[in-house]
Amino acid sequence: MPYINTLTRRDFIHRSLLGGAGLGLAALANVPPFAARALAEGSIGLNGKKLLFVFLRGGNDGLGSLLPVQDSAYSSAIRTNTLIAKDGATDYSATPGIADFPTSPGGTATFNYANAIRLGNGFAALHPSLKFLAPVYNAGDLALIHRVGYPKQSRSHFDSQNYWENGLPNNNVSKEGILYRTIIESGLASTSPLSAVSVQSALPVLLRGSGAALTNLTDPLRYDLLGVPNIISSGDIKATNALLNAQSTPFPDKKSRAFLSLQYDGLLKTLSIFSSINFTETGNTYVDDVNTDGGSNPYYLFPTSQAKNGGYAFNGNSTAKYVVDQSSSSTSFFAGLKAASLILNHTDAVIAGTEMGGFDTHDNQGGATGAHANLQQRIGWALYGLRKYFQIYGRLGSAPASGAKCAWSDVVVVLLTEFGRTTIENTSRGTDHAEAGVMFVAGGGVKGVGKNGRVTGVVGCHPGGTGAHLSDTNVPWISGPANQAGSVDGSMFGISDRYLKRSVDYRSVLGRVIRDHLGATQNQLNRIIPGYANEAQEHLLTGGTVTTPIESSGVNTPIIGEPDILV
């Protein structure tokens, strides 16, 4: 049976696209997906480049991740319980370029350093729970992009997540994903049984679309059918063949029916692929290649159990040596992240990812410790671990896994979140929904500090006005809202206005990655992210001032266009 994962059998209408008619998507809608490869543009899927995504659901507090410590308004007056204190012994205005990395040798707790970690651009710092980002950052493999959002920013989780995932700000009708369109443009949906995979409870909008069934695994260990009758050697065969044969039965068109049919096809065609990958806990033997965090042992890269959580087992079961909080939500996140990594490394899938929840910290967000801090630990270790996994076990790695297909330079990791949180704390010692947030982009091909003359890996969080970091001409500063005194000094904390405004559009970040890393042509990108086709008003490519009708009437927002984040 040929691997045709697209809808060819039934006369199917692109409902979601019709629902979002008038979006400039007609060109794509009219191309039957199975014919899309005939467009023969670009090199998505042919150049070996891959994408790993993690959606941070709930709205990560960007101002609590990438801290503007030198901002005039960075003060406990507005963030009484959630502010990360500066280290009195550290000069945050200094510009060494690289980040500090407070390791914790010997018996010292892994996260004993409780102050803002200097990032070396004279302005920004990391939450102390993100300390494992420092080695990634200092290798030039990490871009930290602050003030990321989109026009007419929604503060609703579900609207905003939808916009981030469908690539169409302010269109909450379309449930067609930006990464789905990337796969459709690649043509892979009709030639490969497996092109994009998520490992989570449901297929995210990022990968949804009406013309092809991209794959979601809920539990890779259970991705297998049983047999009735129950004969171990052949029972599955009778049941599975019966399922496969009857699946070709046509039925009159119904809402959901073509969609179900596609997903069934996807299931039956991908069962065998994943059975060859060892997703088991005992198969998780991936460890660091150096002794981690000043200790005397290399740590596991995917802390999927307590025993594999940092230095816990190596230090007499010391909970102080965890690299991430020990909880079921943490271990299941890393199990999903591990599965996504293994899939990228062992299959032809171009895109894989997962999600992490818990970022909606309205209540008791915490400061250097607490709920938000725990989540930052997971972000920090995830990116540290991913880099090491692909550097060691990937293609070109120091100890490549058998059949490894993906090197660290092949992969870009992007972390998405629907919005940042209010600059001012609420009375529940938490923060509410706001606007611009932080994106993390990592990979061997990311242009961070020290690469191609870059003096910082930070975008959108550095000295403004007269104190601008003049040596970094690639990331022009755009002033933030007025400060307490009413003047514009680049403050990122509005006082009367609690919402950090964007200076980078998330589509410019994803667009750059999809084109310059995955290999889309600009024409393909214009279809994947329709905003690109309207540069005169959207300014996604080269930046400019966004005004009505893209913005609300009377709102003018300068944005920088695509940040320079890839080598």
Next chain:
Amino acid sequence: MSARRFSLLAAALLCVSSAQSQVVPPAAPSITNLTLNGSQRVLRWTPFPGAQSFKIFSTTDLRQSFTEDTSGAVSGFSWTGTNSSTARFFRLDTTPLDTNVLVTATVLNRLAYGPTPALLDRFKTNSIDLYIAEQLAPETVTETVQNQHTNIAFYESRFAPPTTPVSLTSGTTAGVATIDILRSWFTLRAVGADRQLLEVLSQFLDNHFVTQYTKAQTYFQIYYGDFNMQNRVATELEYRELTRWRNALMSPAAKFKDLLTISCESPTMIIYLDTVSSRGDGGRTPNENFSREIMELFSMGVDNGYDQTDITDMSHAWAGWTVDFVAPTDVFNPLATRLLATGGNTVSNVPGSWAFIFRTNYHGTSRSIFTNKFVPARFGAPWTTRTYANATPGSYQLTFPARTGTNAIQDSYDIIAHLADLPFTQEYMSVKLCRLLVHEDFAHGYDFTAPQLTPEADLVRQCMMAWETNMPRGQIRKVLDVIFKSDLFRSHTAAFAKVKTPLEYTVSAIRALRVSTNGTGLHGSWSSDTDGTSLATPLQRMGGMVLFDRAEPDGYPESGAGWISAGTLAERVRWTQSLLIASGQTGHNGSQSGTGNDASNSATSPVRLMFARLPLLADQQHAAKVADVFLGLLFPGEGAANLNLYRTAAINFLNTSDDGLSASSFSALTPSATAANAYDTRVRGMVAMLMTMQRFQEQ
């Protein structure tokens, strides 16, 4: 064959009883393809919903009448006949399913958690409208579910009314219910309740006014060191709001305002969306979480009549709605004083109840919300012309009088009454009910003044009119009645247009094969059953559906795309296969591959069910008759012609040996309902195959 004749072939005729007004009937099937293959002539046509039979008529002369062409045979959506030398004109005749059969299937799939054999039997001869009328008035239906499984009485003995203090210890008395007990009780009722619509709406309300058990359980960590105590307290709060909704639904005049009030007053909601810790006094910045979600998700709908200013303004009014520990007699008195100082663990050893308490000193000052806002023109009259909370027609600004002390609690009750009355809320709630009961493609934001409304917009408007014009406004049964009477609900547009949620899928699977084999309706007599508890893990695996514990405030999705992916389908298929494997056999308990139990204490015996319907031995050995029993139970509302290929697959399965390769005559097997018997296994495998097909995912 000439091109001219080929085009004539496409002019198929269709006999459909009646087209629904407004609702576009499905397109007539058309012959799309004719091939000549040696001595064979093959016609193919497009499927038609609910086709009961297809017949091919032909003639050699268009001036003559068509006669049924018996020189060939129909299989699925094709006809194969002899390729005689004479050129012929062909016509396709379709006999559609009786529309009552179609509506019965839709009703049992929407008002209930799927058909049971007994319900299908009952409505072969009775009008399904009888069932609709009964279900709309659950207080008139005698409930027998408590007889069906002894676990129900066991669980109910653990629940206690909120005026009973939560038990300080585990045990067997009232007040010790855990969240697992609540889930099991809830799913057992879904499986067996006579008041099915009450169960469906209970789940709808609990999911609409979503709360998260673990958030409350975590909240009580500051008061109780004992996890079991936290569990009991948090469970009681989930049970309390659920019980209040269920009681409200038993009242003929239940209004949306009542249901919204219950949610707002629910301590687990106050904890879930953080109002519990919010302060609006002294210029403080209140927590906006509840203020946003009550408008976005619980009443008006996202981007529908409010903005950030309203969220911020309203958040001051909710500040002060907190949760505290009071004497059990004060559990519904928000002005009660706390039982004692509740710092640290001091409540651990004190009998009492957790309740919604209004703290005047946390309350903020809101002067108005929806300031200078008017009902948009798209709603039209009567919504744009009537008055709301002020004298100006169409204005829905809500202004609060100056209130002090405990009187200020009224600010929020004003908000509840106001939200429940707004056209935005009427629209959004109607949309949500239509998504639940008709199909998923409804959205708010229609222009109700457009000259030609879509059937969906028209139905939403009819729902709103029922809400608006029956006094008192907002009666749920009036809105439901409109939906159940609508053409859209009763047409092919709704039939099988939805994908089952994990709860609907698992419960409907058990119900589809469930008869009381001795007719007593008592525990142990059922051909298909669950202990309730065993559904929790499958629901979690099929996409993270953990009842009473949704993390995100939008509730579990009503859309198929929110549930169906390769991974979740694998879990659905596995669970169904495991359910059909006999208890005690590998794959039912314990794993055949992968990890963990699948069906566990959910079990079924399709042969026992089938024996009750095919008492004659000869019929029991007749593969086609056996297949027909299950096709009728699993796919009611679909015509025989459309099930033809499933039927062929089922018969083939029955006549194939367990290795899946060699032929093995079903009629040679001795009928038996004993586990591991060849006959029993063969039937189980066939039923599993039918139930793992995509059509069983639909409702």
